[in-house]
Amino acid sequence: MIVGGVVAMTRQRVIGRGGSLPWRIPSDLERFKKITSGRPGENHAVIMGRTTWSSLPNQFRPLPGRLNYVLSRTPALALPGAEVHENLESALSSCHLQSVTHAWIIGGREVYSAALELIQILHITWVEADVEGDVRFPEYGLAEWRVVNEVKHMSEKDEHPTTYVMLERPL
Numbered sequence: 362m363i364v365g366g367v368v369a370m371t372r373q374r375v376i377g378r379g380g381s382l383p384w385r386i387p388s389d390l391e392r393f394k395k396i397t398s399g400r401p402g403e404n405h406a407v408i409m410g411r412t413t414w415s416s417l418p419n420q421f422r423p424l425p426g427r428l429n430y431v432l433s434r435t436p437a438l439a440l441p442g443a444e445v446h447e448n449l450e451s452a453l454s455s456c457h458l459q460s461v462t463h464a465w466i467i468g469g470r471e472v473y474s475a476a477l478e479l480i481q482i483l484h485i486t487w488v489e490a491d492v493e494g495d496v497r498f499p500e501y502g503l504a505e506w507r508v509v510n511e512v513k514h515m516s517e518k519d520e521h522p523t524t525y526v527m528l529e530r531p532l
């Protein structure tokens with residue numbers, strides 16, 4: 362099973378504001394869907410914190426075509442469409458049992474922090490703007506990671522230009 366991460370952040374590492382995303386970048390949401398859904402024959406899961414789950418619009422909760430895992434220290438929480446686990450290890454064990462091929466860590470900050478050491482592939486969308494926010498991606502050295510792919514993107518529909526990079530942790 363591959364454990365990967367997906368994040369959109371500014372160069373100052375801002376990822377959120379007031380419990381949601383501080384930008385509207387439809388092209389990135391499309392990319393997120395493609396990465397975390399995978400190809401036929403694969404079995405993808407998304408693992409997120411309770412706050413991130415709450416931030417999803419009703420029509421995307423659960424995220425379709427993927428197993429949805431939510432971390433909460435109140436594991437008795439009933440979230441229709443999601444499996445709730447009280448820690449990352451328990452969620453990943455369940456992924457193994459369900460023959461998940463790709464487990465995607467999709468935030469927020471607390472979950473990225475818990476998972477960073479386990480992440481083998483990281484998809485980052487750099488939002489090329491100075492956006493205010495109250496949640497940041499953890500301080501983490503990415504310099505030694507290998508850049509596999511880098512694409513600059515600007516579309517009329519996107520609020521800000523972006524640079525998408527895929528990073529692999531060196532073996």
Ligand SMILES: NC(=O)c1ccc[n+]([C@@H]2O[C@H](COP(=O)([O-])OP(=O)(O)OC[C@H]3O[C@@H](n4cnc5c(N)ncnc54)[C@H](OP(=O)(O)O)[C@@H]3O)[C@@H](O)[C@H]2O)c1
Binds near residue numbers: 470
């Ligand atoms: N830009 C991006 O790519 C991106 C991606 C995701 C989220 N975001 C943004 O980030 C913000 C949310 O992030 P956040 O850090 O505030 O919250 P979060 O990580 O989504 O959720 C925090 C909650 O999840 C549970 N949790 C987290 N880690 C856990 C662990 N290791 N074990 C057990 N439970 C755990 C706890 O829930 P309980 O309180 O129930 O115990 C905790 O209060 C929002 O603004 C969202 O829009 C941005």
